[in-house]
Amino acid sequence: MRDNKLKYILVLPAIIVVFATAVWPLIESLRLSFTVGRLTKPNFPQGYLGWENYTWAFMEEPAFWNSVEVTVLYTLITVILTTLIALGLAMLLAPGGRLRGGVQTLLILPFAMSPALIGVSFRFMFNPEFGLFDAFFGVVIPPLAEISWLSDPTLAFVVCVMADVWGWIPFLTLVLIGGLASIPQDTIEAAQVDGASSWRVFKDITLPQLVPVLAVVLILKAIFSLKTFDQIYMLTNGGPGTATQTLSHYIYFSGMKYGQIGYSASVAWVMVIPMILLTFLYARYVFQKR
Amino acid sequence: MAQVLLKNITKRWGDFVGVDNQSLAVADKEFLVLLGPSGCGKTTTMRMIAGLEEPTSGEIWIGDHVVNDDLPKDRDVAMVFQNYGLYPHMTIYDNIAYPLKVRGTPKADIKPRVEKAAEQVELTEFLHRKPKALSGGQRQRVALARAIVRTPKVFLMDEPLSNLDAKLRVTMRAELKHLSRQLQITTVYVTHDQIEAMTLADRVAVMEKGVIRQLGTPDEIYNDPSNLFVAGFIGSPAMNLINGSVKDGYFITTGGTRLVKVDGGDRAKVILGVRAEDVDIHESGQGDIDVLVYAYENTGESVMLTLQFGKQRIIAKGDRHLRKDMDDVVGLRVNPDHLYLFDSETEERIRY
Amino acid sequence: MTGKQRKQFWNVIQITLILIAAFIMLIPIIWIFLAAFKTHVDVYQLKLFFTPTLENFGTVFDAPYNLGNKLINSTIVAGVTVLFAIPIATCAAYSFSRFRLRFETSMLVMILATQFVPAVVIILPFFVMFRDLGLLDTRLGLIMVNLAIVMPFAIWMIKGFIDGIPLETEEAAMVDGSTRVQVIRNIVLPMAAPGLFTAGIFCFIIAWNEFLFALILTNKDAVTLPIGLALFKAEEGDLWNLLSAAGIIIMLPMFILALIIRKYFVQGMTMGAVR
Numbered sequence: 001m002r003d004n005k006l007k008y009i010l011v012l013p014a015i016i017v018v019f020a021t022a023v024w025p026l027i028e029s030l031r032l033s034f035t036v037g038r039l040t041k042p043n044f045p046q047g048y049l050g051w052e053n054y055t056w057a058f059m060e061e062p063a064f065w066n067s068v069e070v071t072v073l074y075t076l077i078t079v080i081l082t083t084l085i086a087l088g089l090a091m092l093l094a095p096g097g098r099l100r101g102g103v104q105t106l107l108i109l110p111f112a113m114s115p116a117l118i119g120v121s122f123r124f125m126f127n128p129e130f131g132l133f134d135a136f137f138g139v140v141i142p143p144l145a146e147i148s149w150l151s152d153p154t155l156a157f158v159v160c161v162m163a164d165v166w167g168w169i170p171f172l173t174l175v176l177i178g179g180l181a182s183i184p185q186d187t188i189e190a191a192q193v194d195g196a197s198s199w200r201v202f203k204d205i206t207l208p209q210l211v212p213v214l215a216v217v218l219i220l221k222a223i224f225s226l227k228t229f230d231q232i233y234m235l236t237n238g239g240p241g242t243a244t245q246t247l248s249h250y251i252y253f254s255g256m257k258y259g260q261i262g263y264s265a266s267v268a269w270v271m272v273i274p275m276i277l278l279t280f281l282y283a284r285y286v287f288q289k290r
Numbered sequence: 291m292a293q294v295l296l297k298n299i300t301k302r303w304g305d306f307v308g309v310d311n312q313s314l315a316v317a318d319k320e321f322l323v324l325l326g327p328s329g330c331g332k333t334t335t336m337r338m339i340a341g342l343e344e345p346t347s348g349e350i351w352i353g354d355h356v357v358n359d360d361l362p363k364d365r366d367v368a369m370v371f372q373n374y375g376l377y378p379h380m381t382i383y384d385n386i387a388y389p390l391k392v393r394g395t396p397k398a399d400i401k402p403r404v405e406k407a408a409e410q411v412e413l414t415e416f417l418h419r420k421p422k423a424l425s426g427g428q429r430q431r432v433a434l435a436r437a438i439v440r441t442p443k444v445f446l447m448d449e450p451l452s453n454l455d456a457k458l459r460v461t462m463r464a465e466l467k468h469l470s471r472q473l474q475i476t477t478v479y480v481t482h483d484q485i486e487a488m489t490l491a492d493r494v495a496v497m498e499k500g501v502i503r504q505l506g507t508p509d510e511i512y513n514d515p516s517n518l519f520v521a522g523f524i525g526s527p528a529m530n531l532i533n534g535s536v537k538d539g540y541f542i543t544t545g546g547t548r549l550v551k552v553d554g555g556d557r558a559k560v561i562l563g564v565r566a567e568d569v570d571i572h573e574s575g576q577g578d579i580d581v582l583v584y585a586y587e588n589t590g591e592s593v594m595l596t597l598q599f600g601k602q603r604i605i606a607k608g609d610r611h612l613r614k615d616m617d618d619v620v621g622l623r624v625n626p627d628h629l630y631l632f633d634s635e636t637e638e639r640i641r642y
Numbered sequence: 643m644t645g646k647q648r649k650q651f652w653n654v655i656q657i658t659l660i661l662i663a664a665f666i667m668l669i670p671i672i673w674i675f676l677a678a679f680k681t682h683v684d685v686y687q688l689k690l691f692f693t694p695t696l697e698n699f700g701t702v703f704d705a706p707y708n709l710g711n712k713l714i715n716s717t718i719v720a721g722v723t724v725l726f727a728i729p730i731a732t733c734a735a736y737s738f739s740r741f742r743l744r745f746e747t748s749m750l751v752m753i754l755a756t757q758f759v760p761a762v763v764i765i766l767p768f769f770v771m772f773r774d775l776g777l778l779d780t781r782l783g784l785i786m787v788n789l790a791i792v793m794p795f796a797i798w799m800i801k802g803f804i805d806g807i808p809l810e811t812e813e814a815a816m817v818d819g820s821t822r823v824q825v826i827r828n829i830v831l832p833m834a835a836p837g838l839f840t841a842g843i844f845c846f847i848i849a850w851n852e853f854l855f856a857l858i859l860t861n862k863d864a865v866t867l868p869i870g871l872a873l874f875k876a877e878e879g880d881l882w883n884l885l886s887a888a889g890i891i892i893m894l895p896m897f898i899l900a901l902i903i904r905k906y907f908v909q910g911m912t913m914g915a916v917r
Contacts (some may be wrong), residue, residue, distance in 0.1 A: 003822055007741035012796060013735030015749065021764070021790030044770065074865070086673065092660050099657065103664045108907060110667060112900035113893050114851035116868040120889060121670040124677070124882055130781035134675050170667065176905065226762045230853040234871065248854075251762040256858055261766055268763040279755045289749065289862035320799065342813050362816040375814030379832040389818035392828070446817075 006189070025273070029265045037254075037262020045262055053266035064267060066242050067250035071158070074246060075225040078164045082221055083214070085165065085170035091202075093173065094180040104177065109172035115167060119234025122163040127149055153243035156236050160244050163231050168224070172217050179213030212285060219282045223275065247271050291387055292353035292443040292476060293318045294339060299348035301334050308334040310500040316444075321477045323576070325487040326497035327523070332480045333448055335497070338479060340446050341365050352443055359476070363392075368437035371447040374429050376421040376436075376594060382408070383417040386435045390510075409467065410568040434466075438473060445470075445477040451486060463489060484524055488512065496520045511638060518637035521563045521630055527594065528603045530569065532562045532636065541631075545581060545600035552625040553633060554642045561637075563630035569606035570623045577621025584616045597622060600628045677886035685883045696748040698887035700873075709888055712870035719856075719866060720849035721779050723788040724842050731796035732838060736830060738797070739804040740812075757794040761854045764790060769858055781864045787855045798904070799844060803837025804830065814866075841901045847896050867892045 033053055035045035045096065093100045110118070125132040128148040149155045184207060191205045192279045229248035238245035238253070245253070249266065255264030294316040301308040311333040316322045316473070324332035337343040339350060339360035350357050357365050368389070369375075377385050386404045395403075408414050412432040421429055430450065437445060451459045467490055468479055481487055487494045488508040495505045496519070504511055504520045506603060515521035521529050534543040536557045541549045549562070574580055584603060585596040593608045597620065606622070630638040650738070676686055679694035702709040727813075737743065738750060768787055769778070777783035807830060815829045816822075856866045874885040900907065 005739065006822055007737045007743055009751065010733040010737035011743065014753075014793065017730060017789055017793055018753055018756055021787065021793070023752070025764040026759060029763050032766060032770070039770075044839075066674045089663055092656055092663070094677040099660065102665075103660055104745065105904060106667060108665055108900045108904045109671060109897055110787065111907065112847055112896040113671075114853065114868045115853070116871060117854040117889050117892055118670070118675075120871055120885060121674050124880075124885070125670060125673055127882075132669065157667075166666075171907075199784075219797075221864055228699060229762065230868075233853075233857070236687060246776060247747050248762050251766075252854070252858070255762070255766055256769075265763075265766050268760065268766065271760055272763055275758050279751070279758045282758070283751045283754055286750075289787070340813075340817055342816065361821070362813075363819040363821060365817075367817060369814065370818040371810040371814055373808060373810050375808065375812075376817070377811060377833075383854060388815070388828075392815075392819045392824060433814075436814075512742035 001234060008029060018287075022064045024055045025112035029268055032262055033269050035262040037260065037265065038167070039134035039259030039261050043192050049262065050088050053263045054270070055119065056263065057270065063242060063245070063250065067245045067247045070230075070243070070245055071226060071247045074157075074164075074228065075222055076133045077161050078168070078225045081211075082165050082172055083159070083218060085213075086169050086176055087172045087219070088181055097157065103215065104174070107173055109170075110167055111170045111174075113167070115230035117209070118163055118167045119231035122151065122159060122231070123235050124168075126159050148237060151240055153240055156240055157244050158233055160232055163224065163235055169232065172221060175217050176210070176213060179210050179217075183217075185211045212288075216285050219278055223278050223282070226271070226274065226278075291321075291393065293351075294476060294478065294599055295349075295351035295437070295443055296335070296339075297349040299335070299338060300341065300346045301331070301338060301351065302333050302346045307500050309338070309345075312500070312502055313348075314495060314502065314505070315386060316476060318476055319474050319488060320569050321492045323479045323487040323491035323494045324497060325481060325494050327482060329498040332495075332497045336448055336478055336480050339365075339444070340367055340369050352402075365444075366442050367438070367446055368442040370433045370437050370448065371448040372449040374421075374433040375430060376432055378421050379415065379554040379636065380420070380425070382413060382419055382421070383542075384430055385421065385432055386417075386439050389436060389440055389579060390583075403439055404435075407435040407605075411435045411445060411465075411469070412440060426454055427462060428470075430454060430462060434469070435436060438469070443473070443476065444478075445456070445473075445475050447477065447479045452481070459486075461524070464492065489528055496523060504603075513631065515563075516639050517561075518561060518632045518639075521632070521639075522625045525565060527566050527605050527607075529563045529565050529630075530603065531632075532564070534560060534562060536560055536631070541629075543600070545604050547599055547602070550578065550629065551626050552629060553642065554631070555613075557631075559630040559634035561634055563632060564604075564624050566605045566607040567630065568596070568625040568628040569604060571597075571608045571612065572623060572627060573608050574619045575622055577623040579622055580619050581622045583616055583618045583620060586616060586618075595620070632635035643797045650885050674886045674893075677857055677882050678890050682881075682883055682884050698883050699891075701882050702887050702891070704844055707873050707884070707888075709870055709873075709891065710745050712865050712883055713868045713891065715781060715784075716866040717865055718745040718783045719788060719864075720846045722781075722785050723792055723849045724845050726785070727789055727792045727796045728800075728838055728842050728843055731793060731833070731841070732831075734802035735797050735804055736769075736826060739905060740809075753794045753797055756790060761791070765858050768855075772859060775857075778917050779860045779862055779864050784856060784864055786864070787859065788849045791852060791855075792849055795848060799836060800834070803834050803841070806837075807833050819836070835908050837906075840906045843899050843903045844906065847899055850892075850896060 017239060031044055034048050036047055036049055037045040126149040146156065149159050165167050165265055187205055187209070188201055191201045196204065227248055228246050229252065232244055232246055232249055236244045237251045251264045251271070254260045254267070296312060296314040298313055299309055300311050300312050303409050303473065309637070312335070312431050323445055324335060326332045334343060338345050341360060343358065345358065352365060352367070369439060380388065384406055386407055387400050389460060390400045391405060405516070408417055411434050413428065413435060416428060418567040421432065424432065433450065451462055454462060463486060470490070479490060485603065491508055494511050495502045496511055497503065498519050504516045511520055512524055515524065518531070522531055532543055532549070533548070534541055536542070536552055536554060539551055540558070541552045541562050543549055579599060581597040583595055584598040587594040590610065594605045595608055595611050595614060597604050597606060604622070633640055678698055679696070680693055682690055682695065684692045702705070730865055738746065741863070765787070771779045772783045811833070812825050815825045820828060822859070851868060853868045856869045860866065860869060871885060871888055872890065874881040
């Protein structure tokens with residue numbers, strides 16, 4: 001068989017799978033978002049509504065705006081915190097050697113942990129009666145022992161952020177260590193010979209060359225932060241009240257708990273748009289490399 | 291055994307022309323070298339013969355067939371790659387045997403033929419190893435053995451020696467020459483190294499920008515270059531090329547120096563080509579003109595002098611016992627018997 | 643301070659910071675490990691020193707928790723997902739790596755995009771469709787949607803490995819007399835085998851840890867391990883010792899797998915953007 005036929009036959013199964021499992025549901029979601037789409041009523045999806053689901057979300061639903069607010073805040077804070085800490089950690093660990101190499105290996109572990117399980121373990125640690133933090137703070141700063149972390153809206157949000165940052169630092173650190181390793185060592189040595197201090201070397205030489213990798217890391221983390229669901233579900237289930245309800249969680253709740261498939265599909269599509277933008281931004285970096 | 295024929299071959303990628311409407315006939319049993327700088331189209335030409343690249347237009351003949359539509363496997367050629375293209379997951383034996391196996395050669399035939407090929411390249415003791423365990427030179431031999439294990443119509447070699455260190459390259463070059471004389475198979479060999487081309491080739495095709503600039507024996511392309519590119523490309527150090535004009539039977543540099551007597555009538559814009567070994571150095575005042583030593587280099591077997599007069603520099607090769615220093619004044623005489631004149635516009639050789 | 647002293651001082655600070663970071667990274671994991679070996683009573687008394695017990699690991703497999711069923715579900719779902727994903731992805735990855743295709747970039751971006759689309763968007767139509775087809779709470783349904791998550795990772799990761807196979811090796815095989823299919827079978831597959839194995843493990847981990855799809859699509863028969871965690875809620879609150887034992891059963895095999903392929907984890911996750 002000639003290559004020019006074979007090459008399309010080879011990609012065909014994968015394209016079919018991707019179409020069936022991602023493109024179709026995406027388009028179907030869009031269609032559903034214009035319907036009544038009540039799961040509990042007969043004749044699903046019960047006819048078209050036009051833009052009503054969207055206008056309802058934007059005009060009439062404080063819970064929607066609340067989840068947008070939570071998601072944006074959550075994304076901003078986790079992206080910045082995770083990236084900064086990971087950058088520091090990567091700088092610390094990049095030189096290699098036995099200790100640093102060992103810690104690099106340890107970093108794989110949280111990464112292989114199910115996010116749901118991360119949620120569980122943080123809920124456990126912040127349990128007011130017998131969590132690790134009460135045990136710890138109870139000894140060091142006794143008044144803190146009384147705090148019920150997960151019942152306070154702000155503190156619950158803080159715990160969610162902590163769990164997220166904890167879960168993502170390892171991955172970002174490993175990517176950044178890879179990025180640091182790909183910076184030609186002689187550019188750094190040249191700057192050192194030219195008399196630059198460590199800080200200047202970092203600021204003038206290392207950081208600018210790390211920008212492409214940092215961009216990739218920021219985009220990737222932003223995407224995953226925007227999508228966050230698993231650990232929030234297990235950690236606070238959006239609570240207390242709706243203090244930690246992200247968009248994903250809101251969509252899940254209105255779709256699955258209340259059966260409003262049409263409405264939740266419209267909210268989901270509101271979320272798809274920034275995702276598409278981020279994906280194209282990301283794709284630019286992927287194809288720049290080639 | 292077969293001749294290879296390219297008829298009006300063009301290879302284009304979008305606007306980029308890799309090979310521009312070239313024709314070439316490689317005779318049966320001939321060793322033809324495609325020589326040129328990187329990006330000149332020599333590898334593309336070879337890959338089109340192998341069937342790894344499809345020509346945009348033109349015909350490729352191997353033996354008495356047009357092979358344009360044949361897959362590489364059906365062209366009955368053997369190829370040695372620059373990075374050898376060995377199969378890292380197979381032993382040396384399996385590497386060499388692969389072309390036979392995949393063509394359905396009976397098992398009983400394979401073993402003796404692999405062993406014979408291995409013996410020819412002195413690899414017998416390494417047959418059970420994997421490529422990773424071999425040195426660069428040994429890997430090179432495996433690639434060779436894989437090519438000679440069957441008797442293809444044509445050998446194709448794509449810079450096969452370029453990944454070896456300088457010393458090994460010289461040894462392998464000799465072995466390659468020996469082997470090719472022994473096997474008597476049509477060979478197309480691609481290189482950017484002119485020494486390889488000069489030493490191995492029956493004929494050399496010098497390529498530049500997708501065009502064959504000159505096709506001839508090594509002797510012809512060295513001693514009788516037909517254009518400025520070939521003159522400048524062949525020879526080390528590169529031929530001195532001096533801009534100027536011909537007036538009253540003399541070559542006058544652009545700077546106005548009357549350098550040497552030449553044949554032919556007056557011409558406004560010409561380039562004079564003279565090899566470093568044809569520039570003679572004398573004591574000051576005893577040459578045609580006095581020049582300044584710009585740099586003096588002793589290579590051991592000879593000395594190189596870069597000489598300057600006005601803005602013009604010229605390289606001369608001198609006796610290895612000659613000792614000069616920067617800014618010394620020496621006499622220079624260009625040997626009038628070995629001069630080449632080129633037209634500045636067309637860059638073609640001016641012959642009389 | 644002299645230069646040497648200053649260097650030593652910085653070294654000590656760095657090592658301290660590294661150790662603190664390593665400790666923080668490990669705390670939640672250690673906490674779960676400790677709790678899993680504690681008795682019910684010990685958990686609530688916050689003991690650091692206690693007599694370890696294996697009792698919890700027995701309990702989680704008994705009724706009413708029946709973690710064994712979930713373990714089997716998780717293994718089958720993740721395993722079959724990988725068995726489908728890797729061959730399909732390998733074919734596509736080879737084609738993307740070696741040929742110029744029409745709409746190649748569009749296809750690759752589309753594959754990339756599927757990974758970035760929020761899972762909640764994809765799951766809504768699937769839920770409706772599966773409800774109509776009777777595929778809710780089946781492993782088959784779960785495998786189908788898991789393919790969606792795993793596919794882009796697999797394609798990009800395997801493409802990376804195939805890109806690393808020198809083109810010359812394949813060309814040599816073609817000149818030596820192989821058809822394209824023989825090249826793929828005799829040369830590419832054996833050379834890419836470690837990469838395929840790595841990608842398989844990576845996808846297995848992702849499918850194993852998948853949560854949202856399983857949460858929505860299963861409720862009894864096809865429940866996977868991460869969803870099984872929700873079982874350990876009792877009237878009086880969470881049963882932390884059992885939850886922790888289940889947690890270990892979920893994460894320990896993944897730790898081992900992750901350590902086997904640790905060099906490629908980053909590459910897999912970033913899908914071609916970082917090499």
